[in-house]
Each structure stands twice: as structure tokens, then as C-alpha cells.
Amino acid sequence: MSKPFVHLHLHTKYSLLDGACHIKPLVLRAKELGMNAVAMTDHGVMYGIIEFYKTCKAEGIKPILGCEIYINAHAHRSSRDPSVPYHHLVLLAMNEEGYANLAKINTIAHMEGFYYKPRIDKETLREHAGGLIALAACLQGEVNVHLMERHLDEAEKAAREYMDIFGPDNFYLEMQDHGLPEQKVTNEGVRELCRRTGLKAVVTNDVHYLHQSHAEAHEVMLCIQTSTVMSDPKRMRYASNEFYFKSREELEKRFPDDAEAFDLTQAIADRCNVTLKFSDGKAASLHFPTYDVPPGFDSGLSYLIHLGKLGLKRHYNLDFDAPKNDAEKLLVERFNYEVGIIEKTGFINYFLVVSDFIGWSRSHDVPVGPGRGSGAGSILAYSLGITQLDPIRFDLIFERFLNPERVSPPDFDIDFCQARRERTIEYVKQKYGKERVAQIVTFGQLGAKTVIRDIARVLEIPLNQANDYAKMIPEDPKMTLSKAKTENPEFAAKCNVDPDLRRIMQYAEVLEGLYRNTGVHAAGVVIGDKPLIDLVPLARDKDGSPVTQYAKEPVEECGLLKMDFLGLKTLTVLKEAVDLVKLVHSVEVDLETLPLDDAKTFDLFRRADTVGVFQLESGGMQRVLADLQPTCIEEIIAILALYRPGPMDMIPTFVKRKKGQEQIVYDHPLLEPILKETYGIMVYQEQVQRAAQALAGYSLGKADMLRRAMGKKKVEVMVKERAGFVEGCMKTNSIPAEQAGQIFDNIEKFAGYGFNKAHAAAYGIVTYQTAYMKAHYPAEFMCAQISSEIGNFDKLPGFVAEAEEMGLKVLPPDVNTSLDRFAPQDGNVRYGLAGIKSVGAGAAEAIVRERQANGPYTSFTNFCERVDPAAVNKRVLEALIKCGAMDVFGMHRARLFNNIDFAFSRAAEKAREKASGQSNLFDMLGAADAGSADPNNLPDCPKWLEKENLAYERELLGIYMTGHPLNRYRRIIKDIQTFSLAKVAEAPDNKDIRVAGMASAVTRRISKQTKEPWAVLALDDGETSIEVLVFSEAFRKFEGACVADTPVLVCGCLSKRDEQPKIIAREVYPLLDAPRHFGEKVVAGIKTADGQALKRVDALRQLVDKFPGTVPMLICLIYPDKRKVLIQPSKSLAIDPSPEFITEAEALLGRNSMKVVAKKDVYKEPRNERRWPRDRAAS
Secondary structure (H helix, E strand, O other): OOOOOOOOOEOOOOOOOOOOOOHHHHHHHHHHOOOOEEEEEEEOOOOOHHHHHHHHHHOOOEEEEEEEEEEEOOOOOOOOOOOOOOEEEEEEEOOHHHHHHHHHHHHHHHHHOEEOEEEEEHHHHHHOOOOEEEEOOOOOEHHHHHHHOOOHHHHHHHHHHHHHHHOOOOEEEEEOOOOOHHHHHHHHHHHHHHHHHOOOEEEOOOEOEOOHHHHHHHHHHHHHHHOOOOOOOOOOOOOOOOOEOOOHHHHHOOOOOOHHHHHHHHHHHHHOOOOOOOOOOOHHHOOOOOOOOOOOOOOHHHHHHHHHHHHHHHHHOOOOOOOOOHHHHHHHHHHHHHHHHHHHHOOHHHHHHHHHHHHHHHHOOOOEOOOOHHHHHOHHHHHOOOOOOOOOOOOOOHHHOOOOOOOOOOOOEEEEEOOOHHHHHHHHHHHHOHHHEEEEEEEEEOOHHHHHHHHHHHOOOOHHHHHHHHHOOOOOOOOOHHHHHHHOHHHHHHHHHOHHHHHHHHHHHHHOOOEEEEEEEEEEEEEOOOOHHHOOOEEEOOOOOEEEOOOHHHHHHOOOOEEEEEEEHHHHHHHHHHHHHHHHHOOOOOHHHOOOOOHHHHHHHHOOOOOOOOOOOOHHHHHHHHHHOOOOHHHHHHHHHHOOOOHHHHHHHHHHHHOOOOOOOOOOHHHHHHHHHHOOOOOEHHHHHHHHHHHHOOOHHHHHHHHHHHHHOOHHHHHHHHHHHHHHHHHHHOOOHHHHHHHHHHHHHHHOOOEOHHHHHHHHHHHHHHHHHHHHOHHHHHHHHHHOOOOOOOOHHHHHHHHHHOOOOEEOOOOOOOOOOOEEEOOEEEOOHHHOOOOHHHHHHHHHHHHHHHOOOOOHHHHHHHOOOOOOOHHHHHHHHHOOOOHHHOOOHHHHHHOHHHHHHHHHHHHHHHHHOOOOHHHHOOHHHOHHHOOOOOOOOOOOOHHHHHHHHHHHHOOOOOOOHHHHHHHHHHHHOOOOHHHHOOOOOOOEEEEEEEEEEEEEEEOOOOOOEEEEEEEEOOOOEEEEEEOHHHHHHHHHHOOOOEEEEEEEEEEOOOOOOEEEEEEEEEHHHHHHHHEEEEEEEEEOOOOOHHHHHHHHHHHHHHOEEEEEEEEEEEOOOOOEEEEOOOOOOEEOOOHHHHHHHHHHHOOOOEEEEEOOOOOOOOOOOOOOOHHHHHO
């Protein structure tokens, strides 16, 4: 048996970009070395405590819970004096009191003492020292700093103070030896201090990485943390490679005479016995706040029932105490049933709290979604206003949300308007106390792509090279480097042969998956029944607001009920669209009371005009809509549920059955009322529950447990469930065992794919609302939709283009007309100033605010004089000019651009004169003398070329406003292409075509089948766009031509398999090279009117000699009476019709004088008759 030793000073990946130990490998390493315990002491945080605790327990290792804190030894924790030093101190929890104090100390350090590091002071330590053991830490510990400086008396004084704080048996000195000279001095001092004070010392190794071989990777990680490079001689580094997880035997080589110091580590571990209690999901184990009911109600239950009855009256016009018919009696029965379950399970406060802040939100202009998740199945939630979806109308099930036979905490996920969500969170803080409310921490990882780029920077490998490596890693949030090698053999091969990538990978495989930073959960909020400092450790976000140090899952395990305050951008869009409708049309649209059978809305669905419509934007969804031709809201809800991997395979059957093209067959007549709305297909989880209830007599709670079991597909469980189902069918409905077994098997097959109907229905309503607004108020809706993408330049141009596709004219930005956001103008869309790249919301708002206050800007200099230069700086002005937003001033853009400095200096001079009370000389000049003071009298310069203007528009607006780059190539396009993009839709399926356009976007992908790269091109000719698929075989040959924002010629096969036609490319060429590839002959038109025709012919011959080639050239004489005579030169003329030749020839003969007669064959290369497989489009 190995001698006892426990690592008591250790840093995991939760010491962000400092510790490089993953939790599971760390625990397994301790187990491998025969250690029965191990400590976690991350720098100033407790982020990983729960993961560490549970992993240790699972492996039979005792977890020692601790933290290496930062302490202001001689100043208050709130000190912000940079000259005040801080020290390190290791704290270990002995028991539950110690764990609670450790969490409090940690929280106080973050919330009250954060100054570069989370710091505490000795006052805090004294107040919360119970249950803690302290170690003197590393060379940065207070005692060790004095020892290192050979100030033994000062060290003794500090040590005795810690003995006084923690108790003489709870403070230990530390000895470490990583080969550093300072540690030799300190260790000598430690031994002397032990003799003087009676203190004991332990051996630790300040572990930062698991194996010695990881030392260099750890140095690379430190460079990532400090934004430096490995070649920097001044970079932060550890002085040796000894900071790894050593065995006692390895450490004894450094400390051969200190057996007691090793044995003490085990003794300390034996004293540390923290047992963490986790919630079982029942209300008694949860820390949820108590709702204060108003006067007149004796309990939360009575108030809940009161609010519920009011809601039932509002929604159903129900007199609760006197129901008039069976339907109303069922409503009362369902309400009472749900209230009874909620009372029994102890979640009354939960419903009241959620109802309260949702009610506050709705009454304070914070839009809230109709529902999300299974909570929409509760009639109580509907009556309380938590949801806006009638569970009776959509046949939703309460037990899917809260199952009385398997109690787990209810979980209302709530969608709020993204722009106003913070108002609700602030209300909750004010209502329940800021100390009881916090958001939840998240951790940013060094993912597969990120770690490649970060390490490349540290190793000074060029960025473009690093990006090329990263692009080879498939797009998948769960992708790992190991998985990337398997899925993309090209990447695996590169890892073996590329020396730079090999260097990266030797570190990447150690650092991958480590945490690099913290963030805040996008939606998660916890509300406690007491100050959160008493429940979990807290940190602070960048704004100083509290954030739990535990992530989402550990927080819930600690008994805090997480609620998701989700920001849904669609609600923001709807809110803005409704506001614009009111502003422009004086019409109030109430989204909650829209008729669900509106004809214009379903016309929009049927023509698949759903760009911008919630959940229906993708090309695949549009194809489904076009095939389905939906006629009711239930069909929209069903396709939202079906359009997922797995159930998607059922969509063709669903469509055929809806159209009567396929017979609907039910396994049993009792299933017909359950499956009728989905044409006999089991789409929803709730249908599984209904089926089990109807056929086998299950309660809905038991049926929910069956549904869960089917989803998990555990064989032994399913055997048992199948027997119970068959028995229930026989007993309840006399269904033969064989038939019941077959029904069970069919249900099981679909249950794994079943979707939550409550969620689908709630989102179906949001889908319908967006479609309604687009159908009835297209300009207002698109303005809101485009405005929602301001700042997201990847998406904004696409919605601008969609507005134009809808027939809405997109008017250019204009400093005298545009608002900050996109706005309707005469039924069209005016480009918003904040949508211009590099302008931003602050500058746009300042421009609009000044204009609305003091009138339109009269000139460029007037603009510069009036706007706030702090908001509208030179960079903003450059963007406004380049995109045409200042064309209103009547000067060309280059002139405005070149006078920015002059205009700003003039404005500054005028501001100084105004401030000093002086008058400008020009202000005193008479009209006759003021010519030189004309605000438009700016120095002139050459205009920018049209292509420069267009390039700037594209760069800053995402679209071309004043023209299109293809305009200068229209003649070549007309000569060479066999179809225009506008006419492609008229061509038959599988037609070979040659088309030209701008490759406005190029997206590179990796084929799942071949693991080879291919690409998707967005081809645009200024009027129409089409998707071009360049599969691997073609991409290998023509990758060089597949460049974004370049004009190209595509030769390929038209595919009309999908709703939107696509081109399967076989060849792709730069457009300017098209004449030399496809020119059968070139005709030069020479005008004879001025008698210079012969001179032009001679000049043309000389030009031909300069560009020899193989394409024949003919000469066409054009007479004044428009007669044309084609002449064959005596000497054959063969040219290379390159872009340079065409340019020089037209400079000689005039614009459009050269015509290329194209070859009839669509392709340049010999045709291979093999067609692309039909499924290649899904590669």
C-alpha cells in the first residue's frame, strides 16, 4: 500500500486560463496514484465545486472543497489603492459550516472587494472562519512573502494572526519545491517558524496541470490569457515544469526528511467531511420566494383561486360558481384538478410569482409570448395570464407540465421582447430584493476552432493560415478536434504533414475544452427565499450585478429554481411593427385577438412567402408549405413539430394524406379522434398520452411516464411497459394481446420523435402573428424586421433584399429623411441610419434628434456644425458619405469625403467663436461679399468611379443602391449566357444552362459522404438571385473562380426538385474570361460615316497582332443608312478575346462595338453524360 498523501493545493480548469486540469481526468489520476482524496482550490472562485464534488463521489474519492483566495492583509477589502498588495491564502471546508462560510467569503470578495481580483480582508475572515482550515499558500502568501525576504519576525506575526483567526489547529504552513531558489529560502523559514510557534507544515505542489508533459501547453495557455506570444521574453511564465500532479514518491525526492508534512495532508483530508445536499425536485427542497398576498386573502391558495376565476371569466365568460352546461362544468373540473395538484405539490407560490411578473410586464409595455414549453397545457396558467394559449381549444395536457405521479419542479420558460426584457428582471429585483435575485454564470470554452486560432496567434502563425485550418473543422457546436479528424480526412491529413498545424495540435489536444472566460446565461434567473449568499457563492458581471458562480445545472441541484427570461427578437419585431402601423395608419392591432383563419395570412402561407416569418424562414420550410397548401392553424402547428430530424421523414405522408392521395389507417378506432387532426400520424407527445389513456386506461400522469420511458428506449424498461400496456388494453377495451402489442410497438416507434404539442402550438401562434403582419402590413413589418438586424450585418442585407423581392422599394439612406431605424415611407422602406455599417445607433439617434429639433440640414458644413462630434465622428461621417446618405447636399461623394477635415475644423472654429461671444467675419459680410463663404464652396476633386461608389454601397449597406457592378458587363452577359436569371424559372428541369451574375456570397461546406469540400454560391444579377451548388468534383477544378463579390459565369444543370430552383454547377469561370472560353467568333463593328473606316481597320489589325489567339474575328462595316456589311479579311484574323483586348478594341471603335458570338455547347469541357445523383443537393 502506498504511503498516504493528498494534494491540498490544486487548480483546475475553473482557474480560467491558469489551471489546465480537467475534472474527470484529475480525479482518475488521483485514483490511479492510490490517493483517497483530492482538493480543489481554484483562484478566487468556486465555479467548479459541484462538478468536482459529484465526480469525486462517483469515483470513490473524497472531495476536499476549497479555494485559494486573495486577501488585502493590511487594508479593507474595498480599497482601490493600487499600491496595496494582496496575498494568497488557501481555505478548505471541514464541514457544512465551513462550506457555507467559504461561499460567503467568496461572494463578499466578488461583490464588495473586486479590484482586478476578488479580494477579502481579515475582518471578513474573522467573521466567517468557522469550519475552515487555512493553508499559508504559495510564495504569494502573506507569511511566505516575509519568509522569502528573510523577515522571520514579520512572518511569525502574520502566522500568529492567522492562528488567532482560524484557531491553532486550523492553520498550516505550506512547503513547495518547484526548483525555485526563493522556495529554498521560504522552506527553511517554514521549518524555523514551526519551531517557534508550534505550527505544522504540509507539502503541497500548487498543481496547475496534470502531467509534466503538459507544462509547455500550459505556457501557451498563459500566453492566451495575457494576449502575448511565446517568443516574447517578458511574457508571463512559470519558472519550471514541476507544477503537475505528482505522486508522494516524486515529491519525497524534494522533501526526503519531511514525512510528517506528507502524512499531515492525509490527516487534514480526514478532517474535511462536507456533505452537500441536493434538491430532489420537491417543493420542500426548493428555495423559492413566498408571494405576499394582498389584504383580504388568508393564503396564497385563496388568492390564486381568486385570480384564476377572474381569468376564466375573461377567457370563457364563465360564472365559476354556476356553470351552465357540460363544457363549463368540465372547465371548472379541470381548474379545480390543477389547483389541487399545485396545492399538493407545494407550488402555489411559484405560480403566483410567475403570474405577478408576467402581469407586470404586460401592463408596462413589455411584450410577452403566448407561451413556451409544456406550461401552455395548464388552464390555471392560462387563467392567470401566464400563457395566452387556450389549452382546451388545442387539446393540451396539464400532466405533460406537472405530473402528480412523478413530481418535478414546474418550469415556465417565458419569452419576452428582447429589447425590454431587462425591465422585467429589474422589477423582480425590486419586488423580491436584489440580494435574492441573480442571473446565472456560463463558461466560454476553448472549442475546436477557437483553440486552433488562439494557439496559432501565440505561435505567431499568420491569421489567414490559422483561419484556413479552422475552416477545415466542420461546423458543429459539439465538434472536437478528434471528431474533426474523423469527419474531415483532409484535416486529418493536414495534421500529419503541415509543420505549423502539427505544432498547434501538440498543444491543442491538451488545451481543448478548457474554460477561457465567464459570461451570463442568456435567459436564466434565480430567485431565492433568502439572500442568495446563504445558498450559493456569487460573482458579478461586467456591470456589477450578481451572478451565481454555479452554472445552470448545479444551481438547480442546489435547490434554486431557475426561470428562463428568454429574449425573443420576434416579439420585438412584432411590437415595433404594431407601433408603426399605429403611427402610419392610426390602426391598433391586437395580436392576442387575431382571427386564426385570416384569408390573406393563409394565402401567404400557401405561396410560401415566409422570409421573416417566425420558424418558417428556411428554404425547406418554404417547400413544405408550398406542398402542403395549409388551410388551418393546426396544420401550421403540425409542420412546426414535424420539421426536425427524424419526423421530417413523415412530412411527405402528412402532405399526401391531407390532399387525399394516401389512405389514413388507424390501428384502432379509439385512435381516430386522437390522430385525426394530424391525418393518422402520431406527431405529438400528448397524442402518446391520449392513446395510452384511451386504449389501456392509463391516467394521464402514468401515460406521461410511459411517454418518457419510450423516449429513453431502455430495453428492460420497455419490456415491462409493454406488458403493462397490453394488460391495460385487454382489461379496459378487450383488445386482443397480439393487437395491443402491435399498437404498442407502433406508438413506441413514433414516441421517440414526438414533439411537445404545447410548445408547438404556442410557437405556432407567434408564427401566425408574424405572417399576419407581413400579409396585411408588409412595409411596416419589413421595416421592423430589418431594424431588428441592425448591428448584424450577416442578416440585415438579406432582409433588405427580401423587401425588394416583395415589391417594396428600398429608398437610400438620407440624413434629412431617414430615421435611426428603418421606417415606412409612402408604402416603401426608407433605409435607417443605424443600419449603415460603422454608423451605429448612438450616432444615428444624435443625427435624427438634432434634425427633428432644429430642422433639415442645409449643407455639409451645416451638418458638421450642428451634430455632436462626440457622437458623429470622422469615421461615421466617412460612412455616411460613402453610402450616399449625404447625396442630398448636391455634391459628389469624393468631394464631400475630401473635405471632411475642412468641414470639421470650420465647425470647431464656429463653436469656439460662439462660446466666446465673437461673430464670424463671414456673418458680418453682406450678401454681395459672401460668395467665398458659401457653405457649398468646398474644394473640388475628381469623382469616384461608379464601381467605387457601388463597392462602398455594398460594403456599408449590404446592397447596391445606385446601380449594379454587372451593368458594365451587360453586353458580354447578353452574348455568352443562354438564359438570364429572370428566365431560369421558365426553363425545364434538368436543362443545361449557362448563366452569369455576381457571386454575392460563397459558403464553403464539407460533404458528409465524401468528406470533401464543396460550396454554395448566391448568384445575383441585380434583379434576380439563385442558389448554385458547386459539388466536390467541380469545386476541385473551379475553386479559384468561386470568390465572393466577383462576376462569374456558371455552366450547369437546372434543378427544380425543390420549390426554389437551383443550379448544379459543372463549370465556373470568371466572367471576364468567358469570351475566350465560349467565343465561337468575334465581330468588330466599324462605323463608316466619318470616312475613317480604313484607318480603324488598320489599327484593329495591329491590335489583333498584339492579342493573337484561336478565335476568328470578322469585321462588320456599319453605314450611315444602318446597312451592315460583313467582310471576311483576306488574311485570317484569330484573336484571344481577353478582357484587355475587348477594352482596347472598344476604346478604338467605340462602346459596344465588339460582339462575341458564343458557342452553342453550354460547356467548355467534354460532356460526361453521368448526371449528378438526385440526393447530392443534400450533401
